[in-house]
Every structure is written in C-alpha cells, then in structure tokens.
Amino acid sequence: MLEGCEPWPPEAVERYRRSGYWGDETLASLLREVAATDGDRVALVCGSRTVSYAHLDAWADRLAGGLYRLGIRRGDRIVVQLPNVPEFAAVAIAAFRLGALPVFALPAHRRSEITYLCAHTDAVAYLTTGTAAGFDHRQLAAEVRREVPGLRHVLIADDDAGEFTPLSVVDGPPVPAEVDPAEVAFFLLSGGTTGTPKLIPRTHRDYDFQIRATAAEMGFDADGVYLAALPVSHNAALGCPGLLGALRAGGRVVLASSPSPDEVFPLVAREQVTLTTLMPAYLPLWADLAGIFRADLSAVTIEVGGAPLAPAVAQRAEAALGCTITRWFGMAEGLLVFTRRDEPLEVRTGTEGLPLSAGDEILVVDDEDRPVPPGTSGELLARGPTVLRGYYRAADYNVRAFTTDGFLRTGDRVRLDENGRLVVLGRIKDVVNRGGEKVPPEEVEGHLLTHGQVREAAVIGVADAVLGEKTCAVVVAAGEPPTLAELRDWLTGRGVADYKLPDRLVVVTGLPRTGVGKIDKAALVATVTDRDV
Structure with missing residues (x-):
C-alpha cells in the first residue's frame, strides 16, 4: 500500500462489491x-488525426x-x-x-x-x-x-x-x-488554489465504476461522441465520463485544444458531438457567439461544473444554445454530485443535484460535526465507493482532512433542500469579514451574474483600516460596464442585505484562473489595489 493511500475498510469493500459498484475490471x-470486435471503429479524433480502436x-x-x-x-x-x-x-x-x-x-x-x-x-x-x-x-x-x-x-x-x-x-x-482492481491506477491533483497540490490516489475499481456510472447517467453509449474541450488531465474531462468513460463505452472522443467557440463549434457540427464538459465562465461566451457561428447544439448535453453557476446564467445559455445543461459539483477526490438530463430546468440549473450512487454518503454538519437539518447550511462531509480515504504522502494533513470514521471534510459550505438535493453555497474559508459581518462571496457573485451588464464576477476582500476588510466586486462587463451604484441598487432590489453590498467595483477584461480553470482569487487580491475606481 502506497504511503497515505489508505484502503477502504473490509466491510465497505464487501458492501460496494455486493452492491455492484465494484467488480473485477481494471x-x-x-x-x-471494441478493438477485438470492431477494431476499425474511430476512438479518437484530433484535428486531422483519426485513431481507431x-x-x-x-x-x-x-x-x-x-x-x-x-x-x-x-x-x-x-x-x-x-x-x-x-x-x-x-x-x-x-x-x-x-x-x-x-x-x-x-x-x-x-x-x-x-x-x-x-x-x-x-x-x-x-x-x-x-x-x-x-x-x-x-x-x-x-x-x-x-x-x-x-x-x-x-x-x-x-x-x-x-x-x-x-x-x-x-x-x-x-x-x-x-x-489488481484494488490497486492504485493513477494520481490526480487536488483542485485547491493555494499551496502545493495534494495527490489523490484513484484505484482501478473505483475509477472504473465512476466512468461506467457517469456514462450511464448521461445516456452515453457506443453511439456517443464526447468533446474534450477542457484538459483531459483533469478529472472532469478524464472520467465524468470524459475520455476514459467514452472509450469504456465504445464511443468516440474528439480532442480540442481549448473551449474557444471558433474551435469547438465547427467540431460539434462536423463530429455530431453529443456530450461535453465546460467551466461556467465559458457559458456566456458560447451563448453570445452561437448565433454568429450558426451553432446547433440541440443534440448536446453540457456538463457544467468546477465553479459556482448562477441559475439565471445557465438558463439564459440553455435557451441561446438549445442544449441541455446539467450542473455538477465534482471533486478529483471522488465525490460527484450532479443533476440529471431529464430533470426540470429549475432543478437542473438551480441545484447541484444528487450523488452519483446510492452508495455515496453525504452529511452536512456544524462546527462540532453534528448533522444539521435540511435547509441549514454547514460543511459537507462525504464517503463512498469513489471517495478516497487518504492523500498520498500527507499523513499530517490526512488527520485533519478525514473524520475518524472515514468521511472526507470537503471544506465546502452547503445545504440540502427538501428533496435531498445539494446546494453549494461556497467554501468554508472563502468569506469576507467586513467589520465582523461575514459576506459569502459566491452568494453575491450569483446575484451579480443576473445583471445584464455583467458577464463574469468575483467578489474578494480588500484590506481596510476601519473594517478590516471591505468587499470588492471584480467584474467582466457584457457591453457597457455598470457603475458601482447601479450594481448596489440591483442587489438591493434582489433582497441582498446591505452589509453584503460591494464597497468597491473593479472592471477588468478577464479574470485570472488556476490551471484547472477556477477563478484565482489569490491573484485577484494581489493585483487589486487602493486605486480609484
């Protein structure tokens, strides 16, 4: 056993095998x-290159x-x-x-x-x-x-x-x-925005279950065509079902160098793409340019995850693109929660949905690890047939990252709605402390994204001599930039508390992002100064 890669306990192994999650495939x-029965079938398309099974x-x-x-x-x-x-x-x-x-x-x-x-x-x-x-x-x-x-x-x-x-x-x-199916197959990297990444061991049997189950939930089979527009080295495009899941199903994978519309829209048409994965930041861009490219995405399901997604943005994009959007909360650590294609629009775009399998256990707890009732926010804990039990060579960190009974502390602030669907509210530590009032950035960002003149938004805390921190909204404008007063009035009209209203506004042409596409708030804090705005 590799250092820090803790095995699942015997009773969990027996339960996951009995339930059919884990088998003997590697x-x-x-x-x-497919190579033996239909070897000429196309497995990969990359530019002018075509590779058969x-x-x-x-x-x-x-x-x-x-x-x-x-x-x-x-x-x-x-x-x-x-x-x-x-x-x-x-x-x-x-x-x-x-x-x-x-x-x-x-x-x-x-x-x-x-x-x-x-x-x-x-x-x-x-x-x-x-x-x-x-x-x-x-x-x-x-x-x-x-x-x-x-x-x-x-x-x-x-x-x-x-x-x-x-x-x-x-x-x-x-x-x-x-x-052996129980052995580690590869390592993914944790998606944190600061510090060195933690290494996540994924075993043959847990990842094989993940790619099979996500393909089934998305209706992806041998007739499916998956567009890999995000890096395939990342869990989302690798195995949800991604590259590996598409190959397991006998489908076709189209490899793109980026999610840029001028590259992907022609590929969607030429290769008859049925499924792809996208970060929320690209949705408005795709929606704005679909008409120019005369793109038809009516047969495409788009899995959107990796960052907060405002329901209004998702619904506007779905209407413009003609596609079906499913909303995802996923971790390279193994937990996958998402909405299904056949669910109502308000469910698909307004919640993160349900876990991948009935074997996934999720808890929402308070600061003392006590479960809270539905509708109450708390930290998300998770364990299940795809969720790791320990990071590689991180013994000290593992003590803090897991409960004594094997639940992963995700660090995400969430709530469960009355139907058990997950609603992600933000990171536990991603809070602006404005004079003792705690401002949740993701909540404010979601409201800002409903404004017609805002394409992208990030809310950060900036140092203030009186309050400790003030709230700064950093936005990418859609057309004419809004003013701070306009945004504050807009948020007030949406019922946002006064203490959550941004104190400052910075308009930029683009938001810095980490290697996995998340907004790099550390970089934003470092670059936003006390300049006049």
Whole structure:
C-alpha cells in the first residue's frame, strides 16, 4: 500500500462489491473488447488525426512494452504532462497495463509544480510534449531534470525531442498485465488554489465504476461522441465520463485544444458531438457567439461544473444554445454530485443535484460535526465507493482532512433542500469579514451574474483600516460596464442585505484562473489595489 493511500475498510469493500459498484475490471482492459470486435471503429479524433480502436489498443501495448524496456516497473511513478492529444490516451492506457502509476499534471503547470510532483512522488520518468500553446516544454524538462536528480527518463511526445527521448521510439513487445482492481491506477491533483497540490490516489475499481456510472447517467453509449474541450488531465474531462468513460463505452472522443467557440463549434457540427464538459465562465461566451457561428447544439448535453453557476446564467445559455445543461459539483477526490438530463430546468440549473450512487454518503454538519437539518447550511462531509480515504504522502494533513470514521471534510459550505438535493453555497474559508459581518462571496457573485451588464464576477476582500476588510466586486462587463451604484441598487432590489453590498467595483477584461480553470482569487487580491475606481 502506497504511503497515505489508505484502503477502504473490509466491510465497505464487501458492501460496494455486493452492491455492484465494484467488480473485477481494471483500467488495463480499456479498448480490448471494441478493438477485438470492431477494431476499425474511430476512438479518437484530433484535428486531422483519426485513431481507431484497434490502432490505439496496439499502440498502448507497444508503449507499455517500451516503458518496460526502459526499466519502468509496476508501482513506479511517471509524471505525465500532455495537452489534449492522442498520445495522452495511449500513454495512460499503457501505464495502466504496465502497472506504472501516472501522475497527471496539468498543461499549465510550470517548473515549480512539475519539480514538486517529480520529487514528491520519486518519479522515475517525466513525459511531456515539445511546444504547446507557445511554450517550450523541453526547456522546462531540462530545468526539472537538473533539480530532480532521481529522474531517470524524460520522454517527449514530439519527434523534435532535443536532448531527450522521443516517445515515438518507446516501443516493445506487450507485457502481461499484472494489476489488481484494488490497486492504485493513477494520481490526480487536488483542485485547491493555494499551496502545493495534494495527490489523490484513484484505484482501478473505483475509477472504473465512476466512468461506467457517469456514462450511464448521461445516456452515453457506443453511439456517443464526447468533446474534450477542457484538459483531459483533469478529472472532469478524464472520467465524468470524459475520455476514459467514452472509450469504456465504445464511443468516440474528439480532442480540442481549448473551449474557444471558433474551435469547438465547427467540431460539434462536423463530429455530431453529443456530450461535453465546460467551466461556467465559458457559458456566456458560447451563448453570445452561437448565433454568429450558426451553432446547433440541440443534440448536446453540457456538463457544467468546477465553479459556482448562477441559475439565471445557465438558463439564459440553455435557451441561446438549445442544449441541455446539467450542473455538477465534482471533486478529483471522488465525490460527484450532479443533476440529471431529464430533470426540470429549475432543478437542473438551480441545484447541484444528487450523488452519483446510492452508495455515496453525504452529511452536512456544524462546527462540532453534528448533522444539521435540511435547509441549514454547514460543511459537507462525504464517503463512498469513489471517495478516497487518504492523500498520498500527507499523513499530517490526512488527520485533519478525514473524520475518524472515514468521511472526507470537503471544506465546502452547503445545504440540502427538501428533496435531498445539494446546494453549494461556497467554501468554508472563502468569506469576507467586513467589520465582523461575514459576506459569502459566491452568494453575491450569483446575484451579480443576473445583471445584464455583467458577464463574469468575483467578489474578494480588500484590506481596510476601519473594517478590516471591505468587499470588492471584480467584474467582466457584457457591453457597457455598470457603475458601482447601479450594481448596489440591483442587489438591493434582489433582497441582498446591505452589509453584503460591494464597497468597491473593479472592471477588468478577464479574470485570472488556476490551471484547472477556477477563478484565482489569490491573484485577484494581489493585483487589486487602493486605486480609484
């Protein structure tokens, strides 16, 4: 057992197996059945590249054999940093078959993050690309290798690999799969906005259940086409059902470099996309430009999550796009709560919905871990067949992050409605302390987004000599920017308490974001000064 990767207790293992959540499948078996029975079926589309199931299956086998020839063995960690390209799928499945453990870094990570991940995991290899989005990852690789002497191999998914090994020459005969469903299959990164990321171990059986169950809930089968517009190294586009779930179902995956409408709208039409995943910030942009591109998304279900989503924004976007929006609250740690496609509009866009399975246990508790009644806010605790029991090499943190009976403390402030559906109110610590009055930013942001002149909004606290903190609204305007007075009047008209009204307004052209697409409030606080507004 890897350090900190606590196993589920025996009684939970037996219960999850008896309930059918966990079986004996491993992620090493991805592709096998379709490759054998319908090998010419298209698995991946990326620009002008098309990869069949048979080709991807054989490619993954050869890569697994090549990694073995390099001396990489079962349990060895490999930091993988690739954009949305076919090589990502081939490398991931090869590692699953070999039993090596990929650590999925994000394309936006740089020296600080990659060096940390390689050193923290004792990685034997770092696998990245050449130049992507104008950045030369080979130079990054050189810096990382100098700082992490234990790194034995640097592999570049580009024929111009410089001083490193091109991935194209990593080849060898297939190796027998020796993985067990209970073993860790790979590591995801925690989605926090500050500090070093925690490493989240995902096992073969828990992630296989996740990708199968989310595909079933979204009605995704062999006829489905999944558009990966967000990074596939992130849980949302990797396994909800994402890249891996689409391949498990025998569907087609279309890989895009970004969610930009000028790229994705033609792909939706050409590939007849049925499902995609999106951050809330892109919804207004898609809605505004759909008419210009004459985009028809009537057959598309959009999973929206990763940040607060105002119901008014979701409903306006659904009307403009003609799509079906499902709202998601998901964590790389395993908890998935979302609305279903067949639920009423106000449910799909006004709540985060219900957990993935009946095996998921969620509690809303007060500061002393006592359950609170429905309608009352508190911290969300969770455990279940996909929720981890411990972060990798984080013993001290695990003591604080989990209850003694295995519930994960999510740090999210939520409530349950009368039907048991989750409503996320914000982070426990994401509160502006305005002279002793606690202002919840997400609540105010949700109201701001209903204003017709606001495209995006973030509420932060800025230092004040009298109150300690004042509330600052940072907005991206939709057309003519609103004034502070207009926004305060608007919020008052919506019944918002006076102490929650923003004291300042800063209008910007865009909000800074973390590598996983969340608004980077730490960066906002650092850049917003006492300038006149």
